[in-house]
Structure formats: structure tokens, C-alpha cells
Amino acid sequence: MLAGTLRLPVVLECDRCLESFVHTLNEEFAVVFELAKEEAAGLASDHFCKGDELDVVYLAEPVVDVFSVLAQQVFLGLPEKRLCSDKCLGLCPECGANLNSHPCGCARSTGASPFNVLAKLKAQ
Numbered sequence: 001m002l003a004g005t006l007r008l009p010v011v012l013e014c015d016r017c018l019e020s021f022v023h024t025l026n027e028e029f030a031v032v033f034e035l036a037k038e039e040a041a042g043l044a045s046d047h048f049c050k051g052d053e054l055d056v057v058y059l060a061e062p063v064v065d066v067f068s069v070l071a072q073q074v075f076l077g078l079p080e081k082r083l084c085s086d087k088c089l090g091l092c093p094e095c096g097a098n099l100n101s102h103p104c105g106c107a108r109s110t111g112a113s114p115f116n117v118l119a120k121l122k123a124q
């Protein structure tokens with residue numbers, strides 16, 4: 001069994017403004033290794049679907065590729081929403097400018113948002 005805490009910075013791309021930013025992962029993990037026996041292959045796949053707390057990795061041979069296991073844990077630990085900041089302003093829908101660094105000159109009237117357009121359509 002391999003257990004521990006992953007604490008490392010990863011560079012992600014912000015969902016809103018597409019800028020790269022550093023996110024520090026802090027992920028506890030525990031992985032159990034089991035040697036897959038051919039006759040137990042059917043059982044093994046059953047086990048795998050039960051969604052236990054522990055990740056079980058079935059090995060074809062008694063060799064653990066620690067790097068790929070860690071890489072998988074990093075992948076699993078990545079946030080679904082990737083924002084450089086909660087207050088990220090994102091990109092201007094008109095000109096594509098990054099509104100965090102330089103507010104653009106586009107007139108952004110709130111009336112033009114698709115939600116308001118929908119609301120108007122419903123009201124009719």
C-alpha cells in the first residue's frame with residue numbers, strides 16, 4: 001500500500017481568462033496494490049467497480065510504477081473549476097481582452113447578456 005499526501009504546485013489554465021496560474025495541490029491519497037491473478041481477473045473487475053475509499057491498482061507483475069500512480073493521483077486531485085482567482089474577471093466577450101490586466105473600452109451593457117435576452121423572450 002502506498003499512502004501519503006501530495007503537496008506540489010501545478011500550473012493550470014484559468015477557465016475564465018485562459019491565463020496560466022499555479023495551483024498548489026494538497027491531496028491525501030491511499031493506493032492499494034494487488035497482484036492480479038489470471039483466474040481472479042473477473043473478481044478483480046468486480047472489485048474495481050465498487051468505488052471503495054481506497055484506490056486499488058491491479059498489477060500484472062509485482063512491479064509498481066510509482067511515478068504513474070502519483071501522476072494519476074495528481075490528475076484526480078485537480079480541481080474541476082480552475083480559476084486563477086475567485087474574482088477573476090475573465091475575458092471580454094466583445095474583444096477578448098483579459099479584463100484582469102487591462103479593462104477594455106467595450107461598452108458592456110448588462111442588457112446584452114444572454115440571460116436577459118432569454119428573460120425578455122419568456123416575458124413576451
Ligand SMILES: [Zn+2]
Pocket residue numbers: 014015016017018019083084085088089090
Ligand atoms: Zn482567470
Ligand SMILES: [Zn+2]
Pocket residue numbers: 092093094095096097104105106
Ligand atoms: Zn472588450
